Amino acid sequence: MKGHKFFITAITTTAILSGCANTQSEIISENNSVIKYESRCGKHEYTKEENLADSINDMLLSTKAPRYPIKAARNGIQGYTKLEFDVSADGKPININVIEAYPSGIFNSAAIESFSGWRYKPKASSCHSIQLDFKMG
Incomplete structure (x- = not known):
């Protein structure tokens, strides 16, 4: 890991939907090592138009960079995790659910x-939803 630079980026897209209740995910598809899990919000694809309608980016106050998993770094593995979430009244991400x-x-x-x-x-x-990309550079 010495001498490696790790880049973790967040790509944020949003959608406001009704009926977000279940936080337990089951695998719904697997294609070329991309795993999609059941979305508790009932949707996987979030469009740019929906993002423009309600920008969660404007609400962001602070972030915390993820730790690059040691096993992934040693093996040169890059990838991403897409999460869906709600924001509590006090601004904390809650009901965090992996969807891809x-x-x-x-x-x-x-x-x-x-x-x-x-x-x-x-x-x-x-x-x-938000996508956190894990890249080595």
């Missing part, structure tokens, strides 16, 4: 642990 990962399970824990420490402006809102 590549490769399967490598970055999920690091993404959830880090994202739990992010903070938004205090205002409850539902069913947003």
Whole structure:
């Protein structure tokens, strides 16, 4: 790991949907090591138009960079984890749910642990998504 630079980026897209209740995910598809999990919000694809309608980016106050998993770094593995979440009235991400990962399970824990420490402006809102990319450079 010495001498390696790690880049973790967040790509945020959002959608406000009703009926976000279940936080337990089951695998719904697996294609070329991309695992898609059941979305508790009932949707996997979030469009640019929806992002423009309700920008969670404007609410972001602070972030916490994820730790690059040691096993992934040693093996030169890169990937991403896409999460969906709600924001509590005090600005904390809650009901964090993995909806897509590549490769399967490598970055999920690091993404959830880090994202739990992010903070938004205090205002409850539902069913947003974010993608955390893990890249070596």
